[in-house]
Amino acid sequence: MQILILSFALTWVQTVFATASNRPLDDCISQCRTRFPSGLNMDNNRGSGATHTIMVAPEGVGLRFVPFSLNVPVGDTVRYIWTTPANHTVTLSSALAPCNKSGIADQRNFSSGVRNAKDGQQTFDVVVQTDKPQFFYCSVQQHCNKGMFGILNPPTFGSVSVASIYDTVPTLGAGNEFLSNEISSSKVSQWGADISLDGISPEYHQAVAENVLFTRAAMHASVGQVERREEGAEDAKLRLFSRLTSILSRGGLEDSVH
Ligand SMILES: *[C@@H]1O[C@H](CO)[C@@H](O)[C@H](O)[C@H]1NC(C)=O
Ligand SMILES: *[C@@H]1O[C@H](CO)[C@@H](O)[C@H](O)[C@H]1NC(C)=O
Ligand SMILES: *[C@@H]1O[C@H](CO)[C@@H](O)[C@H](O)[C@H]1NC(C)=O
Numbered sequence: 352m353q354i355l356i357l358s359f360a361l362t363w364v365q366t367v368f369a370t371a372s373n374r375p376l377d378d379c380i381s382q383c384r385t386r387f388p389s390g391l392n393m394d395n396n397r398g399s400g401a402t403h404t405i406m407v408a409p410e411g412v413g414l415r416f417v418p419f420s421l422n423v424p425v426g427d428t429v430r431y432i433w434t435t436p437a438n439h440t441v442t443l444s445s446a447l448a449p450c451n452k453s454g455i456a457d458q459r460n461f462s463s464g465v466r467n468a469k470d471g472q473q474t475f476d477v478v479v480q481t482d483k484p485q486f487f488y489c490s491v492q493q494h495c496n497k498g499m500f501g502i503l504n505p506p507t508f509g510s511v512s513v514a515s516i517y518d519t520v521p522t523l524g525a526g527n528e529f530l531s532n533e534i535s536s537s538k539v540s541q542w543g544a545d546i547s548l549d550g551i552s553p554e555y556h557q558a559v560a561e562n563v564l565f566t567r568a569a570m571h572a573s574v575g576q577v578e579r580r581e582e583g584a585e586d587a588k589l590r591l592f593s594r595l596t597s598i599l600s601r602g603g604l605e606d607s608v609h
Contacts, residue, residue, distance in 0.1 A: 402428045402476075405501065407439050407466075407489070409569070411592060414494045416441075416487075416501040417569045419562035420546065423479045423503050430476050436469035439494065441477075444486040446551045449558075450495035453486075465491060479503060498558050498565070502546070509547025513560045516548065523560050526599045530564055533591060534571045542567050561599050568595055
């Protein structure tokens with residue numbers, strides 16, 4: 352029975368990702384649909400004023416944006432969604448200082464202000480104005496230093512990629528190995544590997560690579576939600592995050608990001 356469920360889940364995820372194989376940094380709209388609240392506008396058409404969704408610190412994932420990065424054509428909308436009763440912002444920043452507010456005057460409205468879903472879901476829409484990478488972060492307390500930042504239209508195929516630094520930082524390597532084993536048959540296991548770290552402040556490289564792992568785990572966890580009736584699926588999902596968090600924290604994101 353479990354093998355049947357597993358093979359069903361794998362077939363499902365392969366189907367989902369078969370269409371995304373040319374877009375390795377694709378968003379998690381399909382993948383997240385099963386996990387996150389329904390009733391959202393998750394129109395998946397591209398380059399035609401479509402809306403793409405990023406979850407703001409969704410329950411069970413902690414201080415992360417999910418997905419961590421999205422490719423979004425100019426003119427499309429990114430809708431940030433708050434679903435948990437905690438204060439967070441979405442604020443534009445830069446590759447050199449992902450945890451500092453951007454000084455670019457005409458983009459100062461890429462800033463949600465503090466929001467909180469304790470009285471209901473909150474949304475903040477950004478109409479994307481450029482193909483170039485744009486960084487964003489949560490400006491509440493030390494959330495960004497704990498990993499709560501992300502990238503729209505991330506640079507790819509540079510000289511130093513996310514994949515290449517898994518080999519150079521032991522805790523990242525351990526986290527990558529752990530997660531790869533957990534989700535080895537899924538194309539999710541390579542998501543974000545080609546994000547380039549060139550031009551991104553070196554002190555954030557590890558945090559970028561960690562965020563890629565957390566997005567993979569989140570995508571994978573949503574697959575588990577397909578089989579809601581399966582006893583223990585929720586526990587397994589939470590264990591995936593807590594184990595990944597514990598493996599990564601032995602190196603200390605807080606130590607490497609100021
Ligand atoms: C959340 O932010 C509001 C102001 O925007 C503040 O009054 C409140 O104390 C904050 N709550 C927490 C838990 O920090
Ligand atoms: C980020 O902001 C802090 C405090 O506001 C400041 O000290 C630092 O120089 C800024 N870093 C960059 C790269 O702008
Ligand atoms: C900021 O405001 C300008 C002018 O109103 C608008 O053209 C632009 O789309 C806004 N930026 C975002 C990110 O919403």
